[in-house]
Amino acid sequence: MLTASEVVEKYFLDARAMLLELAALLDRYDRACAQAPEVPPKDSRMELLYQALALLADRQTTPDRVERLLVMFSDPAD
Amino acid sequence: MRIIQPHYHGIARTTQDYQRMAYAGVVAVAEPAFWAGFDRKYPETFLDYFRQISEFEPTRAAQYGIRHYCWVAVNPKEAENPALSREVLRHMPEFFQKPTVLGVGETGLHKSTPNECEIFEAQIELAIKYDQLLLVHTPHLQDKLRGTKRILEILRRMPISPDRVWIDHVEEHTIRACKDAGYWVGFTLYPITKCSPSRAVDMIERYGWERTLVNSSADWGPSDPATLHECIFEFRRRGHSDQEAIEIFHNNPARFLGQNPKFDIRPIRIEELDPAPVG
Numbered sequence: 282m283l284t285a286s287e288v289v290e291k292y293f294l295d296a297r298a299m300l301l302e303l304a305a306l307l308d309r310y311d312r313a314c315a316q317a318p319e320v321p322p323k324d325s326r327m328e329l330l331y332q333a334l335a336l337l338a339d340r341q342t343t344p345d346r347v348e349r350l351l352v353m354f355s356d357p358a359d
Numbered sequence: 360m361r362i363i364q365p366h367y368h369g370i371a372r373t374t375q376d377y378q379r380m381a382y383a384g385v386v387a388v389a390e391p392a393f394w395a396g397f398d399r400k401y402p403e404t405f406l407d408y409f410r411q412i413s414e415f416e417p418t419r420a421a422q423y424g425i426r427h428y429c430w431v432a433v434n435p436k437e438a439e440n441p442a443l444s445r446e447v448l449r450h451m452p453e454f455f456q457k458p459t460v461l462g463v464g465e466t467g468l469h470k471s472t473p474n475e476c477e478i479f480e481a482q483i484e485l486a487i488k489y490d491q492l493l494l495v496h497t498p499h500l501q502d503k504l505r506g507t508k509r510i511l512e513i514l515r516r517m518p519i520s521p522d523r524v525w526i527d528h529v530e531e532h533t534i535r536a537c538k539d540a541g542y543w544v545g546f547t548l549y550p551i552t553k554c555s556p557s558r559a560v561d562m563i564e565r566y567g568w569e570r571t572l573v574n575s576s577a578d579w580g581p582s583d584p585a586t587l588h589e590c591i592f593e594f595r596r597r598g599h600s601d602q603e604a605i606e607i608f609h610n611n612p613a614r615f616l617g618q619n620p621k622f623d624i625r626p627i628r629i630e631e632l633d634p635a636p637v638g
Contacts, residue, residue: 283597351503351531351532355502355505357505
């Protein structure tokens with residue numbers, strides 16, 4: 282396994298690029314909403330993205346973020 | 360490095376794939392029967408498809424020195440048509456006799472409907488009756504968690520040895536339950552949308568490589584056989600050894616698939632030789 286500093290060294294630029302893509306998507310969505318003649322209905326998928334971002338922004342958490350995100354994006358169990 | 364690609368849909372790919380995989384060290388592929396992108400109407404269409412993957416595809420792969428094996432099944436999407444599925448199931452035992460057919464797959468669930476569950480159970484029964492290995496597809500994206508739970512419930516009450524069952528497309532939220540129950544698990548790597556090479560290595564580091572198979576996506580959608588090689592590169596660049604890489608990407612498929620005697624590629628070990636004496 283890698284050391285903590287090796288993880289940052291190897292993956293920082295990838296993570297930066299992914300965050301920029303996400304920021305661009307949110308900007309694109311907001312611009313489209315602003316141009317729409319009427320206020321678009323709320324899309325639950327966008328709400329999910331913001332919930333996911335809140336989860337990622339919490340630094341006092343356990344290292345199982347991917348698992349919790351996948352559960353968040355899953356249909357509820359029967 | 361010798362690699363076995365355990366889940367590969369050759370009929371959806373060009374021959375150049377085989378060439379590139381051969382250059383990259385792939386010595387064998389196994390091709391499960393899957394959904395063709397549209398729902399087929401006739402049982403005979405399935406039977407011709409099974410002939411294609413059990414008779415023709417091995418000849419295409421052989422041009423590049425790659426051994427080609429396959430699985431036969433009605434995939435979960437088309438299992439929504441039970442009458443059609445039952446007719447196909449009636450003919451599947453004929454294909455179990457073919458020299459490269461390894462078992463029943465990929466069966467499993469897509470939307471976890473009652474029809475899908477009925478045909479999934481029927482295919483498990485077929486695997487038990489004919490002593491075949493079983494390859495189980497789990498749903499993608501938001502259906503995966505619920506579908507995997509349902510699959511585990513169904514498998515639990517069937518008299519099949521977990522050692523002979525491979526539950527595929529697991530991710531971080533489904534891997535633990537499958538491994539804890541004793542099944543083999545598979546990661547399927549995609550360029551986008553699903554499991555990535557780096558996440559697969561994270562799961563290997565967290566849950567161990569025992570009873571774990573890694574396959575690239577290789578179908579008619581956005582997919583890329585080279586994601587398997589990316590995963591090997593990612594595994595090696597984190598400092599894991601060549602032998603560990605061989606355990607995961609060659610020996611584990613050899614161990615699981617080798618439970619069917621038709622698959623005769625054995626696990627291998629790297630040995631360092633003493634330097635040749637000088638003079």
